[in-house]
Amino acid sequence: FVSETAAALCLSVGYRAAGDRMWQGLTLLFALVPCALVQLSLVFIHRDVSRDRPLVLLLHLLQLGPLV
Numbered sequence: 001f002v003s004e005t006a007a008a009l010c011l012s013v014g015y016r017a018a019g020d021r022m023w024q025g026l027t028l029l030f031a032l033v034p035c036a037l038v039q040l041s042l043v044f045i046h047r048d049v050s051r052d053r054p055l056v057l058l059l060h061l062l063q064l065g066p067l068v
Contacts, residue, residue: 001038004031005031005035008027008028008030008031009028009031011027012024012027012028012031015027043057
């Protein structure tokens with residue numbers, strides 16, 4: 001999960017260096033929207049079963065939520 005996001009961000013930087021704004025925008029869109037959706041769904045799941053909410057929220061913001 002983390003390596004896929006890192007690869008998409010590296011690809012986006014490559015598109016930016018090449019001056020291809022459309023592919024850069026699409027790459028960022030398809031990399032960041034799924035990350036946000038996964039994090040939101042996991043936050044709602046952990047809200048129901050966890051008591052240490054600030055730590056879980058921090059881990060989700062650092063994209064370590066799937067590892068929890």
